[in-house]
Amino acid sequence: MAEHIYIEDIAEHVDETIKIKGWLYNSRSSGKLHFLELRDGTGFMQAVMFKGDVSPELFDTTGHLRQETSVVVTGKVRADERAPFIPFEMGIEDLEVIAEPVGDYPITHKEHGVAYLMENxxxxxxxxxxxxxxxxxxxxxxxxxxxxxxxxxxxxxxxxxxxxxxxxxxxxxxxxxxxxxxxxxxxxxxxxxxxxxxxxxxxxxxxxxxxxxxxxxxxxxxxxxxxxxxxxxxxxxxxxxxxxxxxxxxxxxxxxxxxxxxxxxxxxxxxxxxxxxxxxxxxxxxxxxxxxxxxxxxxxxxxxxxxxxxxxxxxxxxxxxxxxxxxxxxxxxxxxxxxxxxxxxxxxxxxxxxxxxxxxxxxxxxxxxxxxxxxxxxxxxxxxxxxxxxxxxxxxxxxxxxxxxxxxxxxxxxxxxxxxxxxxxxxxxxxxxxx
Missing domain, CATH: 3.30.930.10 (Bira Bifunctional Protein; Domain 2)
Structure with missing residues (x-):
């Protein structure tokens, strides 16, 4: 069974299959790939889902996940200097949704005023x-x-x-x-x-x-x-x-x-x-x-x-x-x-x-x-x-x-x-x- 690892310790687990428990910070898709930015409280990292590595249902579901969906992601860690946040990323083998947001997340990736941010x-x-x-x-x-x-x-x-x-x-x-x-x-x-x-x-x-x-x-x-x-x-x-x-x-x-x-x-x-x-x-x-x-x-x-x-x-x-x-x-x-x-x-x-x-x-x-x-x-x-x-x-x-x-x-x-x-x-x- 894959071990639960925190993002801050990811460098110690290159080429290992692990679990990350956290939240979806951001995502984008490109054809047969979903790029998920995950956070777990200790750090941020990118995880990549290839269509051929998971079931069609999971690939489709993942493409519609909202920002701040809580998830458990299983996959293999690899070094990649081009990855955002840290020079490592995960190749996703499985993804479990724990809870989905009730609506659109209030703080999106656009600019917000300080007054609005302080209220949230x-x-x-x-x-x-x-x-x-x-x-x-x-x-x-x-x-x-x-x-x-x-x-x-x-x-x-x-x-x-x-x-x-x-x-x-x-x-x-x-x-x-x-x-x-x-x-x-x-x-x-x-x-x-x-x-x-x-x-x-x-x-x-x-x-x-x-x-x-x-x-x-x-x-x-x-x-x-x-x-x-x-x-x-x-x-x-x-x-x-x-x-x-x-x-x-x-x-x-x-x-x-x-x-x-x-x-x-x-x-x-x-x-x-x-x-x-x-x-x-x-x-x-x-x-x-x-x-x-x-x-x-x-x-x-x-x-x-x-x-x-x-x-x-x-x-x-x-x-x-x-x-x-x-x-x-x-x-x-x-x-x-x-x-x-x-x-x-x-x-x-x-x-x-x-x-x-x-x-x-x-x-x-x-x-x-x-x-x-x-x-x-x-x-x-x-x-x-x-x-x-x-x-x-x-x-x-x-x-x-x-x-x-x-x-x-x-x-x-x-x-x-x-x-x-x-x-x-x-x-x-x-x-x-x-x-």
Whole structure:
């Protein structure tokens, strides 16, 4: 009996008769031949049915199969450099229909608008481009977990329900939590600070939520973020860690996803420069402002960067740039002041090249309990909600630092995607809650 083989493993079965279980992605006929493009979740390949190799009934039935019919196809694998998708194809000996579509498939092989495709996201995911993006996303996630495992970090899961804001009150999703109010987590960072005091080097990796009313190509209301935190680490070491981390991610994707990047028509020239041993450029906020203004950008004194400013900075450098020491007043309450200039925070953002914007934000955390209490009051946050957080400083406080990397922005950058909506299986945006 023929063995069920996945398309991704087909190279190991040349000249063998096997079964492929999957779906009909596309088909065409030419006289005595049917050319079937099959997909099985691991890849796409061509299978060819010759009229003389099967019964007349099966040949006729196959010629009328609709796109996305689920099938089991049996045949012999042969090498063929001319075949689409991969340099192998199957000579069909038998075909069994599992289920036929109830009508014409909604996403045909013609052009469709993005709005229509997003409404049919559950089906759009089946196309080669979207499969390639999700494979790169998977590889990035594997690289993230591998990096922290290799560097002896401990995974500590943070809660989704939180009692108060971590980074501002204007973009919280509020929900009823039995007899009290709760909010969907903006970040797991505060919990990682407590965990770092227990385990030294930790990270969390999960969904975070921002009720920010933004419709830019870089924003989602639900996205995934990885957040390492390290006890006894200061800003320079934090930047070293962020650089080493991003370099590891890019190198792994270039090694393991070359085929997917080719499908996405991604020019990898600048990505390949990430592997150079030369450090990423590091500039202060003030130096970044000078670059923005020198390139014709307008920005008010001490203002935070918007998307156009990040784009200018990203296009100015060929590799990710680390911008440090932003004005304290535009940063979150937990940021530590620079002892050499208390108007500045010991923070850092990493901005991706090619105009893809910020992918990392982080810095040192204030570890003096009295200064932290003052900052909580200054930001008009409820002190009682942060008593547990203050305990981290009351009992064995140490310098500590960390950062958060946004997964979807990182996927967009590495894949060369214009909009983050394609970087996550089911995007959540201001106007998008389904499918």
């Amino acid at each position: 996201r559950h089906l759009w995911l089946r196309t080669p481009r979207q499969v390639a993006i999700m494979k790169v996303r998977h590889e990035i996630i594997s690289a993230i977990r591998g990096f922290f495992d290799d560097n002896k970090f401990r995974l500590v899961d943070s809660p989704i329900f939180t009692p108060a804001a971590a980074e501002g009150t204007t973009d919280l999703f509020e929900t009823q939590y039995f007899s009290q109010k709760a909010y969907l987590a903006q970040t797991g960072q505060l919990y990682m600070e407590a965990a770092a005091a227990a385990f030294g080097k930790v990270y969390c990796f999960g969904p975070t939520f921002r009720a920010e009313k933004s419709k830019t190509r870089r924003h989602l209301t639900e996205f995934w973020m990885v957040e390492p935190e390290v006890a006894f680490m200061e800003l320079e070491e934090n930047m070293d860690l962020a650089e080493k981390f991003v370099r590891a991610i890019v190198e792994r994707v270039l090694t393991n996803c070359a085929k997917e990047l080719e499908i996405l028509e991604r020019d990898t020239t600048l990505l390949e420069k990430i592997a150079d041993p030369e450090p990423f450029p590091r500039i202060s906020y003030d130096e970044a402002v000078e670059i923005i203004r020198a390139n014709g950008g307008e920005i008010e004194d001490e203002a935070d960067f918007g998307a156009p400013h990040e784009t200018m900075l990203g296009e100015h450098f060929e590799r990710p740039v680390l911008v440090h020491r932003y004005p304290l007043e535009i940063k979150a309450f937990y940021m530590r002041k620079d002892p050499n200039d208390e108007t500045r925070a010991l923070c850092v953002d990493m901005i991706a090249p090619e105009g893809f914007g910020e992918i990392i934000g982080g810095g040192e955390r204030e570890y003096d309990v009295e200064k932290l209490e003052e900052a909580i009051k200054a930001h008009n946050l409820p002190m009682e909600a942060f008593e547990w957080y203050l305990d981290v400083r009351r009992y064995g406080s140490v310098p500590h630092a960390g950062f958060g990397l946004g997964l979807e922005r990182t996927v967009a950058w590495i894949c060369g995607l214009h909009h983050v909506r394609e970087t996550i299986p089911f995007a959540r945006m201001m106007d998008k809650l389904t499918p």
